[in-house]
Structure formats: structure tokens, C-alpha cells
Amino acid sequence: MTRYLKQTQAQLTEQKHSQVPTIVSGVIADIRAKGDQAVRKYSEQFDKWSPASFLLSKQQIDEILTKVSDQTKKDIHQVQENVRKFASAQLRSLNDFEIEMSPGVHLGQKNIPISSVGAYIPGGKYPLLASAHMTILTAKVAGVKNVIGCTPPIAGKIPYATIAAMHYAGADQIYLLGGVQAVAAMAVGTETIPKVDFIAGPGNAFVAEAKRQLFGEIGIDLFAGPTEVLIVADDAADPFTIATDLLSQAEHGIDSPAVLITTSETVAVRTMQYIDQLLPNLQTANIAGGSWKNFGEVAVVEDLDKAYQLADEYAYEHVQILTRRPREALEKMQHYGALFLGEKTCVSYGDKAIGTNHVLPTRKAARYTGGLWVGKFLRTVTYQEVTAGEASGQLGQLCGRAARAENFEGHARSGDLRAHKYMGEEYRWIKDGQREPQQKL
Template sequence: MKKLKSVSPEMVVADREKVRATVTEILQRIRTEGLSALQDYSNRFDKWQPLSFRMTTEEINACIARVPEQALADIRFAQEQITNFAQAQKASLQDLEIETRPGVILGHQNIPVSSAACYVPGGKYPLVASAHMGVVTARVAGVARIVAITPPFQGKPNDAVVAAMKLAGADEIYCMGGAHALAAMAFGVEGIEPVDMIVGPGNAYVAEAKRQLFGTVGIDLVAGPTETLVIADDSCDAELIAIDLLGQAEHGVDSPAIFITDSTLLGEQVIAEIERQLQTLSTAAIARPAWENHGEVIVCDSPEEMAQVSDAYASEHVQVMTRNPAFFRHRLKNYGALFEGKETNVCYGDKVIGTNHTLPTSRAARFTGGLWVGKFIKTVTFQRLTEDASWQIGEYCARLCALEGFAGHQRQADIRVERYKPKIKAA
């Protein structure tokens, strides 16, 4: 294995300690000062001072009315695809009840959380698609109260984002963003009831807020900068590979874009082609530093090594454009979402195809997948015994409790043995 392009040693790294300290202060102020702190941070960070952060029905309808019909039709199409796949996923979650031994009935039930806040980023870009990914998925899961939150974009609520939230099925829509908005959702402030769960992507401060709020509320995952990794051989052309790398690099100046191949020539061609495309890409101001500081080109000796290297990166997105993409699907284990073949790409998954774009980053794909209906659902167990099963299990349980020194536990079992075990009559 060799690297034709490595990460720059001068790359900008987020000051994690500064982010952590800032978020800690924000959360503490929201918890203790409530609405006044929320208003202060909204004005400070977003220059946004609404009479109410919750949008009225009239305000929502006015946003929808300003969105072109074609855009509304496209939003509905995307939401239909996401709904269809989410429904199929939910159908795969089956309740269970089984008799494991005579009289011992065990099972589980799948119960949606009661309330969830779905965060839709809106700093650099108004991420309309994030409304689908959070709100639609929560609705299909059966969440009773769905709250959608998004920061103001260019000084006001973004019409298309608000329309997408409403069409997706949000019960409440708030125009506010950042760590302070998540704190308000977790703790509750005047006029805002707290939620049980917060989901959705965001910047470093949003991600850190989710990390610190976990436990007070549930979260989907802690998502960092967007990542993409392309695996390709010389059956694919450099133009296609280059735009698929740059198309994700434009998310942010800290977005990694990794190319893995077994062809040195193709690796060199991709480097040259990326430079050519950057000359005309309108988002080059973001994509160029992302590529220059976080882009890599790795040449491997075999497809097996390509798969091993990809799994070591555990990228958010892995796109395979080789002669035999199924080879990698059967070998890869660490990725947020896999895109198999030249005909698909990460953008399809980001916006419309039906899978969810809220995915693990920072190598978290080693231990978790992305947002899906199952994230909004608690799988809880139940048990039921007959009297005969109770005393039989009780005898084992009492001895095991004694082994651990739990006298009260032991008595719980013993009393049932005494009550339910048939008495042997003396001759």
C-alpha cells in the first residue's frame, strides 16, 4: 500500500476543548435561566429575536406558499421514498412471545418513544433533506409528539425547510439552532416542553451538545464532519470519481474525502481531475480546503487490501465503483452507508433515494449504524409464569441469590417456592 496524497500536517483541527467548554456553559445557562438565556444566545449567535421561537400555523403556511410547486412536488417525492423504506424497516421489527420452558413465557414489545426533536441544520446550507430524515422516520416509527427545529437562514426561517418539516408531519416547528436550541429541547423552557429524544446532524457545537445531553435525553448518535470514501478500480473513470469525492467535500472545510484504488495511474488521474473540476465548482471555496487538508489517495495491492483499508477508516459513506462491487459488500464491515456500483452515489442517499443520511462519523461505524425507525423505538421485555414454573425457577433463583449475598432477592424467590410448590403429604 502507498499513499499518493496524504492528509496535510497543517490541516485545521477543531479546538475540541474550546467547543466542550462553550457548550457546557450554554447548557448550564439554559438549564438555570431558561427562556432568557435562550433568547440571549439566539440573538448573539443568529441575530434572531422572534416574539416566539415556535412558528404559528399562519407563519408555516406562509412559508409553504412561497415555495415553488415543483420544489414542493420534489419534497413530497423524496418523503415518499423515505416513508416507503422506513415502513419496510419497521415491518422487520416484530414483537416476540415464546414459552422457553413449561409455564415460562418471555417476550419483547417494540414501543416508540413518546416525543422527539428532529434537528435540521441551516448554517452554510438549508438542509431540506434533514427534515425528511428526522421527521418522516419518527412519524413512521410512531412517535406521538414530533418537534422540528432549525436555525434561521439568512435572517429568517427558510421556506423550503419549514415546508419540508410540515409536509413530513412535524407537530411543532421552532426556528432556533445550535447548542442552545438542543438544551431548550432537553430541559424545557417557558413555552417549550422537553422531549425524550434528540436526533439529527449539526456542527461541532450541536454534536457536543448531544454528547453532553445524552442521559438527560436519548440521542441517535454524535455526528461529526461529513466523510466519504470511494473504492474504485480502472473500470471507472477519473471524472466520475472526482465529482463523487468533491460532492461530499463541499459539506465543510473539515470533511474528509478518501480514494482507495489498486491502480496508481487511476490515482494520479483522479488527483489531476479534482484539480481541474475545482477550477469551475461553485463551492470550491469549501471543497478545496477540505480536499487539500483532509483528502487522501491510497493505492493498494489487491481488492482484499482495499477492503481492509476501508474498514480501518470506517467511513460514514463508502462508495464502490469496481468491476465486481458485490465483492466488497460481502467483505466490508465498517461503514455508515454503502453505495454499490457506478449507478448510485452518496448524493442519492443524502437527498432522495429512501435510506437515511444521518450516519456515524469519526470511525463510529465500527459500533453503530445510522438513524432509522429502530432508533425511535424501545425494545422492552416482559415475562409471565405459571405457579408451577414459578417455584421451579424460584429454587434456582434463591440459590443464585445466596451465592451473591442478596438476602432480599433470595427471599423474593423463597416466598414463591413456599407458596407455589406442591406440598408432599406425609404417609
């Protein structure tokens, strides 16, 4: 039986019941019709930003790099090397192959990079350097030829470190442009911003809605909502560590859920006490505290099997396992964006440093998809070649029968023709140049 010592006090706002979709559709339509003129209008309206050009020149980027500390640059390089190493390992796991299904029938698979990708790097509250690593760098490892990066100014100022991260990640063009106007411009193309085939990257409710509305016209990585964290803990877990790690994710946004599922009521109670003690001294307490108050939950269950079962029902973005045998979760759990195993591994490592991708599914999307990875920037395509006449004739016979079972006469005739050419089969519609849809002789 599950006992909740704390449950959510509010419901996440559904976009369909807000004005977000209407506002976003209007911005997209305006940019589609008026291009750069509309982009500039919305940048001025939403970000108070209207430079001579949203595209940063090489000279501007070089100047920006001089304003970033050597230590920050060093850290960017180190984190990006971690991301590159893991993404490269993922790429090596995706193999092209060709098999001979039967004598003379060859089928194959190739992984081809998307040609052009737009990477959205958010920056409304914080300069999110890590999102540049996760989107731009991963796309480049996949082999994408052209990657456009867009990021907004923060309070009317250039986010120097974010630009540095985008540059070092390999962005081919960097635009200081944010919000729906950036996503729409990359998706539909304007006079100065080229259209892309795919857009990746997190963002606020407006950015997420823009991606949703444009999906189909362009590809997207996934639909992402507020950051989520769930911790599974047994009686050996440290409540202070749990409290610290829950708050580390709650500070992402005022609507970021943070959940503890534990087999120990003592651990649960002490964790809540520590959260109350830690919040007053946390710089982001206004965000983390609000998120914890409205969307924090603490559940006590009878055993770890029940804990894993309940965690799977949540299907959260980040799931941290603080138990005596954390790797047990790899066998017991199915639904999560990413697992963080043991006290030595915190979710913040995944967000900022360790090398796995932090663009992950939220709002139960983990039940049907994983997060952003090198494979998202690849198109897995197939090819076929039949080199043996007898094999083509036999497939023609099979195709003719299978197609006629579905009343697809045109498909059947393509098969008939091969059976006629390579096996001597006779069909009335082929014989003497006739084209009447008659039955096989």
C-alpha cells in the same frame, strides 16, 4: 503494500482541546436556569434572530408554503415518499413476539415508540431539507406521537423550503431556532418549549457537543462529526466520476475528509488531475477545495482485498464501491455507515433522494453503530409472566441458589417464597412468621 499519492495535511480539531465544550456547557447551564430568557439572548447573539415567538403558527406556516415553488414541493413529497417507504420496511422487520420458554413460563418483547422527540435541522451554510425527511419523517413512521422540529434562520432569513419539508414530514411544532440554544431548550424544557425524551439530527461542532453533554438526560441518535467519503475503485473505474463524487462530499465542510483507495495508479493520478480541473468551476470550491487540500487522501494498493481491508480500517461514514463487482463489498467489508454500490449509485443519492437515512456514524463510530433508522425511535422492552405454579416453584429454587451464590439474600427470599407457595418447600425465615435470615431446613 499501500502507497499514498496524497495524504492529509492537517488533523481534525479535537473538541476537547478547544473552547467548544466550555462555551456549550455555559449556554446549557444558562438555559437550564433562565429558560426562555436565555434562549432569546443566545439566539440574538449567535443568529441575530429574536422574533415575537420562535414557534411558527399555523398561519405563518401556511404563508411560508406559498413562498415555496410547486416543483420544490413536488420534489419534497417524492423524496419523503422514498424515505417513508424504506423506513416502513424497516419497521415491519421489527416484530413483537412471545415465546413459552417452558410450560407456564412466557417471555415477550414489544417495540414501543419514544413519546417525544426533538429533531434538529441544521442550516448554517445550506438549507438542509433532507435532514427533515431523515429525522422528523422517520420518527413519525416509528409512531412517535410528538415531534418538535428546530431549524435556524439563514443569514437572518426564514428558510422557506426547509420549513415546508419539516411541515410535510409531520412535525407537530416547528421552532425557528438554531444552535446550542435549540438543542438545550428541547433537552431541558423552557416556558414555551416542551422537554423531549430524545434528540436526533446533525449539526456543527457546537450542536454535536451539546448533544454529547446532554446525553443521559435525554437520548440522542449518535455523535456525528464532519462528513466523510471513501471510494474503493479498481482499474475499470472512471476517474472523472471518482473526482466528481469525491468533491460532492468535500463541499459539506472545510474539514470533510475525502479518500480514494484504488488498485490502479493510473486511476489515482487521473482522479487527482480531474479534481484540479473541476474545482475552479465548482460554486463551493472554497469549501471543497480546502477540504480536499487538507483532508483528501489517495492510496494505491496491490489488490481489492487489500483495498477492502484498508477501507475497513478507515470505518468511514459513506463508502462508495466503483469496481467490476461492487456487491462483493457486502461480503468483504464490515465497517461503514452506508455502502453505495456501483457507478449508477452515488453518495449524493443517499444524502438527498434515494430513501435511506443520511444521518450516519463518523470518526470510526461505524465500528460499533449504524446510522439513524426507525429503530432508534423505538424502545425494545420485555415482559415476563409465569402462569404455572410448578414452574414458578422451580424457578424459585433456582433463583434462591443463584442469588445466594452472589450473597443477595433478599433476592433469594423472593425465590424461596414462590418455592414455598407452589412446591411446599419449607424455609425457617418463612415458617411461623419468622423473618430471621436462617438457612433452608
